[in-house]
Amino acid sequence: MSKEQNLESEILKSAEELFLENGFSGTSTTDIAKRVGCNQALVHYYFRTKENLFLQVFNSKVETILTTLQKPLLQQNAEFNDKLRNAIGAYFDFLTENSRLPFFVINELLCNRERLKLAYNYFMQNTSRSKVFETIDNVVQTEVGKGTIRPIKTVDFVLDIVSLTVFNFIIMPIYKAVSDSTESEKAEFINSRKEDIITLVINGIKC
Amino acid sequence: MSKEQNLESEILKSAEELFLENGFSGTSTTDIAKRVGCNQALVHYYFRTKENLFLQVFNSKVETILTTLQKPLLQQNAEFNDKLRNAIGAYFDFLTENSRLPFFVINELLCNRERLKLAYNYFMQNTSRSKVFETIDNVVQTEVGKGTIRPIKTVDFVLDIVSLTVFNFIIMPIYKAVSDSTESEKAEFINSRKEDIITLVINGIKC
DNA sequence: GTCTATAAGGAGATAGAC
DNA sequence: GTCTATCTCCTTATAGAC
16 A cells, blocks of 8 residues: 555556557657656666557556446346446446547557557457457347347447547547636536437437 | 659658658658658758648648538538438548548647647638538528427537547558458448448437 | 758667666 | 666758769
8 A cells, every 4th residue: 555666566557657648659768767766777677678568558458448348238137228328328437537548549559550460369369358249249139139229230339339439538638629628618518428429329229 | 744743742742641641750751752752851851840741731631621521511402311311421431532531630639739729720710611610500400490300419410420430430440450351341341330320310310 | 952961869778887 | 676878770850062
């Protein structure tokens, strides 16, 4: 519980903050050292390369996203529309707390094709991770079978919801800069978006 | 019509290609010179700084996007649902031809706050550009008034559609790398997404 | 206008003293 | 483990010859 952790974990923590703020190419190992309060050589001593350090941050973030994505859809004993409402609400809450995460992951995947393949392989090696889609597919197609919702491919279902939720947070810094809005106006905007999206999706996929 | 344009426009053209492929920070003036077939000093001779060259590319791209956004909604003499169908179709067509454009613009705006403010001022100085939203607002709220569609804020209407269309193209390189799909499978995927999104939006905003 | 050469600075990574 | 010093490479930008 002491503030002083070992240096290795302090470096990892500072690196995580900086990579999320400024991306891989926008963060130097000198920046990381400066935030930790040590010298640049130590960053390389513990992690050898900047890429190693980055991958530890990146992979843990992808894992968090995958867990968050499926969790609210798996709750039992709820009407599908309530599940959906809860899921979209949960995504909004998660993204409010981790607003730079989607852009970070997408950006780093797009900027480096080798990284994209590495991430894909890492993802596929783990059964529970790679079954995220299968799990959601199960839930959605059960509802289609019951006639609760119109026939829809699970990939469309997922992409519709992810697009509608994530995109707001990707462009949030632009919205903030353009509208010069306060934190509470921002929160109001996000909340209003959430309600509209819930309405759009529920009406958009009903039979 | 000859292939040989003047060097200045060749540099601009190559810079545009490279900035779109690899972003501002991923493109060096040496890369640009190499593609043109001249030396790096000439890039600076014509544009002085890399930033100047970038801004010419960037501003023209933002202009293209704004024009494309409003155009299909302004056609007269059409049922609103048909307008909507056409608009989403037109956005998909535009994005198919310019698939890296959304990520490029968002990325560069997010990576540089000064650039964001510059772009915003540039945007606001021009009346027709800054009235894009007003124009769309007019169209949408007229339909709300007539009861064709449910009460919806224009900002929600725009963001719903932009999110649903743009996001597919942002993540397309990831989809391609992960699914190892051919060009025709990719086209089929995009087309299937288009149809689903049209259905989702039309049902999602009807009264 | 076009070239070569180079200045000036920042990056990642390592060597070696303590 | 932690530090300073340094190597090597790459970047933007400019000086100056032709």
